[in-house]
Amino acid sequence: xxxxxxxxxxxxxxxxxxxxxxxxxxxxxxxxxxxxxxxxxxxxxxxxxxxxxxxxxxxxxxxxxxxxxxxxxxxxxxxxxxxxxxxxxxxxxxxxxxxxxxxxxxxxxxxxxxxxxxxxxxxxxxxxxxxxxxxxxxxxxxxxxxxxxxxxxxxxxxxxxxxxxxxxxxxxxxxxxxxxxxxxxxxxxxxxxxxxxxxxxxxxxxxxxxxxxxxxxxxxxxxxxxxxxxxxxxxxxxxxxxxxxxxxxxxxxxxxxxxxxxxxxxxxxxxxxxxxxxxxxxxxxxxxxxxxxxxxxxxxxxxxxxxxxxxxxxxxxxxxxxxxxxxxxxxxxxxxxxxxxx
Amino acid sequence: xxxxxxxxxxxxxxxxxxxxxxxxxxxxxxxxxxxxxxxxxxxxxxxxxxxxxxxxxxxxxxxxxxxxxxxxxxxxxxxxxxxxxxxxxxxxxxxxxxxxxxxxxxxxxxxxxxxxxxxxxxxxxxxxxxxxxxxxxxxxxxxxxxxxxxxxxxxxxxxxxxxxxxxxxxxxxxxxxxxxxxxxxxxxxxxxxxxxxxxxxxxxxxxxxxxxxxxxxxxxxxxxxxxxxxxxxxxxxxxxxxxxxxxxxxxxxx
Numbered sequence: 270x271x272x273x274x275x276x277x278x279x280x281x282x283x284x285x286x287x288x289x290x291x292x293x294x295x296x297x298x299x300x301x302x303x304x305x306x307x308x309x310x311x312x313x314x315x316x317x318x319x320x321x322x323x324x325x326x327x328x329x330x331x332x333x334x335x336x337x338x339x340x341x342x343x344x345x346x347x348x349x350x351x352x353x354x355x356x357x358x359x360x361x362x363x364x365x366x367x368x369x370x371x372x373x374x375x376x377x378x379x380x381x382x383x384x385x386x387x388x389x390x391x392x393x394x395x396x397x398x399x400x401x402x403x404x405x406x407x408x409x410x411x412x413x414x415x416x417x418x419x420x421x422x423x424x425x426x427x428x429x430x431x432x433x434x435x436x437x438x439x440x441x442x443x444x445x446x447x448x449x450x451x452x453x454x455x456x457x458x459x460x461x462x463x464x465x466x467x468x469x470x471x472x473x474x475x476x477x478x479x480x481x482x483x484x485x486x487x488x489x490x491x492x493x494x495x496x497x498x499x500x501x502x503x504x505x506x507x508x509x510x511x512x513x514x515x516x517x518x519x520x521x522x523x524x525x526x527x528x529x530x531x532x533x534x535x536x537x538x539x540x541x542x543x544x545x546x547x548x549x550x551x552x553x554x555x556x557x558x559x560x561x562x563x564x565x566x567x568x569x570x571x572x573x574x575x576x577x578x579x580x581x582x583x584x585x586x587x588x589x590x591x592x593x594x595x596x597x598x599x600x601x602x603x604x605x606x607x608x609x610x611x
Numbered sequence: 612x613x614x615x616x617x618x619x620x621x622x623x624x625x626x627x628x629x630x631x632x633x634x635x636x637x638x639x640x641x642x643x644x645x646x647x648x649x650x651x652x653x654x655x656x657x658x659x660x661x662x663x664x665x666x667x668x669x670x671x672x673x674x675x676x677x678x679x680x681x682x683x684x685x686x687x688x689x690x691x692x693x694x695x696x697x698x699x700x701x702x703x704x705x706x707x708x709x710x711x712x713x714x715x716x717x718x719x720x721x722x723x724x725x726x727x728x729x730x731x732x733x734x735x736x737x738x739x740x741x742x743x744x745x746x747x748x749x750x751x752x753x754x755x756x757x758x759x760x761x762x763x764x765x766x767x768x769x770x771x772x773x774x775x776x777x778x779x780x781x782x783x784x785x786x787x788x789x790x791x792x793x794x795x796x797x798x799x800x801x802x803x804x805x806x807x808x809x810x811x812x813x814x815x816x817x818x819x820x821x822x823x824x825x826x827x828x829x830x831x832x833x834x835x836x837x838x839x840x841x842x843x844x845x846x847x848x849x850x851x852x853x854x855x856x857x858x859x860x861x862x863x864x865x
Contacts, residue, residue: 358858
């Protein structure tokens with residue numbers, strides 16, 4: 270209700286549906302020495318260690334956004350997801366999603382979001398996906414007509430009819446993931462949290478899932494927060510991305526700006542009609558060289574001049590300029606020690 | 612859960628076949644005892660076999676131990692998160708799961724019991740007193756509910772202790788004895804039996820069985836009241852424990 274009022278007063282401003290302020294999460298762990306002696310010793314005296322997973326993290330996400338959450342392993346992405354869904358409680362700080370405090374785990378809140386974890390199935394392994402969907406229909410009180418309509422829509426979208434009635438444990442990873450997504454979306458949640466939904470999938474299945482998610486975001490207006498190590502997922506789906514490293518937010522903005530800032534190189538590939546011996550005064554990193562073809566990485570600002578030089582000096586058969594591989598860009602972001610690129 | 616049980620046909624068939632062993636062992640043991648005596652603590656050979664048949668039947672209906680193992684394992688491995696994010700009462704979810712298993716076993720165990728009565732030519736000596744039969748049914752339902760609450764409680768202790776295997780095993784041994792599943796409690800000293808009447812286990816399978824045999828009918832009302840009180844107490848304990856311990860859950864592995 271409060272959010273609705275803010276929306277009306279704000280007029281042109283979109284509704285903020287996720288808000289965190291100075292969020293912190295510290296995990297307590299026990300350290301044990303190796304071996305039998307260590308095991309016996311730890312029965313009486315255990316060393317407690319505190320590990321900070323999230324540090325002073327503040328962010329807001331508006332309704333309908335498709336936000337990518339990226340960071341290396343152990344950066345705190347999943348911890349953040351778990352706090353936003355109420356699975357774990359923050360050590361300190363404020364978190365509000367759809368006007369609810371997630372940690373209170375109110376059913377009214379739980380009916381409005383879904384989470385899909387690529388590495389943890391939420392389906393029942395021994396029964397068919399169709400039976401799981403029926404159970405979810407009852408859990409979320411989905412009206413019969415709406416349920417039938419949604420199911421038909423997803424079956425057609427993913428072409429699921431052939432394996433809807435076989436036990437879930439017999440499905441391939443790709444088929445199972447599609448079922449997980451359908452199970453997550455049947456009740457038409459306002460927010461969808463996706464933790465590595467394409468992990469382990471082949472290129473075709475990844476592409477299908479990306480298309481599916483794009484459609485859900487655009488046609489149903491579902492707000493999506495996605496973590497993925499596959500940069501293609503982020504690049505093709507998210508306009509905005511948040512980069513986390515060591516529990517801290519190091520970037521929050523448009524994906525385009527992120528690449529402008531960190532994509533410092535381009536790859537130039539030139540093939541020649543005659544054999545040539547290429548050399549230049551510009552600083553380049555040669556990737557491939559033979560008398561008829563060269564491929565190298567050059568600084569973005571020098572690309573225009575380098576290309577002009579080549580065109581004037583050599584008989585060029587073909588030339589291509591490619592953006593730097595997204596993986597390299599992200600690697601540079603993670604290793605950036607600045608941390609002041611908000 | 613009922614559907615899950617039906618998936619594995621081999622499991623269904625072997626479950627029915629293996630229920631023979633307890634009856635077979637009881638037959639061998641008590642036929643030796645009753646060779647010299649006609650009656651032991653008010654039991655004839657056939658009422659003793661009927662006792663075993665009924666307690667075995669009730670014990671098998673109680674599938675709640677699976678809840679303790681599943682809840683603790685799910686908490687330890689981080690899989691418990693999937694229940695926390697669904698708009699369901701987590702206890703009610705597990706209770707329904709257990710009820711599904713029980714409903715399945717009720718059907719197949721009645722069928723199996725019929726076969727064993729016929730095969731062992733047991734003179735099934737059950738009471739015809741409707742009041743006793745009804746009270747026994749109510750006690751069985753309340754007893755099953757209590758066992759679900761007890762196992763759920765042990766399961767959620769994994770939030771704090773992570774591994775509750777020792778606790779589960781200890782409980783299993785104690786409950787087997789206290790419910791009278793090992794030997795009829797009537798064979799124990801009177802003072803022991805008196806003390807046990809304050810605890811719920813006495814009413815879970817022993818009293819319903821005795822009522823179905825037409826004995827202990829004066830304990831109907833007190834038995835139902837004590838089980839209701841234990842259920843209420845454990846309902847409160849579970850709610851408070853869950854609220855208190857869920858905040859230390861880390862949801863590891865996701």
